[in-house]
Amino acid sequence: MASFSESFQGWDKYVENSKGQPPRDLLGRALQFVPGRGAAIDVGAGALNDTRFLLDEGFASVTALDSAPIAQDIADTLPADRFRYVISTFEAFDFPVAAYDLVNAQYALPYIHPDHFDTVFARISASLKPGGILTGQLFGNFDDWAGTPGMSFHTLAQARAVLSDLRPLEFEENDEPNSQTLSGKAKHWHYYDFIARR
Numbered sequence: 629m630a631s632f633s634e635s636f637q638g639w640d641k642y643v644e645n646s647k648g649q650p651p652r653d654l655l656g657r658a659l660q661f662v663p664g665r666g667a668a669i670d671v672g673a674g675a676l677n678d679t680r681f682l683l684d685e686g687f688a689s690v691t692a693l694d695s696a697p698i699a700q701d702i703a704d705t706l707p708a709d710r711f712r713y714v715i716s717t718f719e720a721f722d723f724p725v726a727a728y729d730l731v732n733a734q735y736a737l738p739y740i741h742p743d744h745f746d747t748v749f750a751r752i753s754a755s756l757k758p759g760g761i762l763t764g765q766l767f768g769n770f771d772d773w774a775g776t777p778g779m780s781f782h783t784l785a786q787a788r789a790v791l792s793d794l795r796p797l798e799f800e801e802n803d804e805p806n807s808q809t810l811s812g813k814a815k816h817w818h819y820y821d822f823i824a825r826r
């Protein structure tokens with residue numbers, strides 16, 4: 629099984645591999661719970677697949693947040709009147725309070741530095757309008773990459789505690805010892821999918 633540093637080929641490569649993929653299934657399921665098609669943010673937007681989907685779904689404004697402009701070519705094709713591509717780390721971004729109907733964070737939250745996880749998660753949670761939906765994953769303690777410096781991993785009890793100020797609509801633990809990464813490297817995935825309402 630490969631460590632994170634053995635598997636990771638850079639976010640540019642990740643975008644190359646994931647460009648043009650359909651939106652994440654979990655996001656598709658979360659949409660039924662979203663109260664309105666007002667404002668959404670795609671946290672750790674990568675190749676902008678989910679961002680594009682949210683624009684197609686009719687959200688009035690969609691912000692894509694990522695630490696580097698790795699999908700600038702795709703961003704340039706999206707409707708400028710409803711879309712903002714914000715280049716910032718999660719840790720440095722000034723999440724507006726009670727602003728979003730939907731916060732989509734697919735495979736993104738584990739990349740928050742553990743020293744800042746609780747503070748950043750609290751800001752993300754507070755950026756939801758009352759009734760707004762947060763969806764994404766936390767990575768579990770059995771994951772092959774657990775212990776990678778700069779990344780956050782949670783036991784089942786810790787993951788439930790992280791979400792305890794929100795109302796869970798879906799929470800699923802996934803433990804997949806014989807799986808692989810997007811680039812085809814063998815990997816034990818352990819993660820929690822969730823959809824929660826503020």
Ligand SMILES: C[S@@+](CC[C@H](N)C(=O)[O-])C[C@H]1O[C@@H](n2cnc3c(N)ncnc32)[C@H](O)[C@@H]1O
Pocket residue numbers: 639642646652671672673674675693694695696698716717718719733734735736739740741
């Ligand atoms: C695993 S990818 C997920 C991309 C996309 N959400 C998806 O589901 O395919 C993680 C994304 O988060 C971004 N990222 C990683 N650490 C970050 C940080 N600390 N602040 C902002 N973005 C970060 C990466 O550039 C990358 O685009």
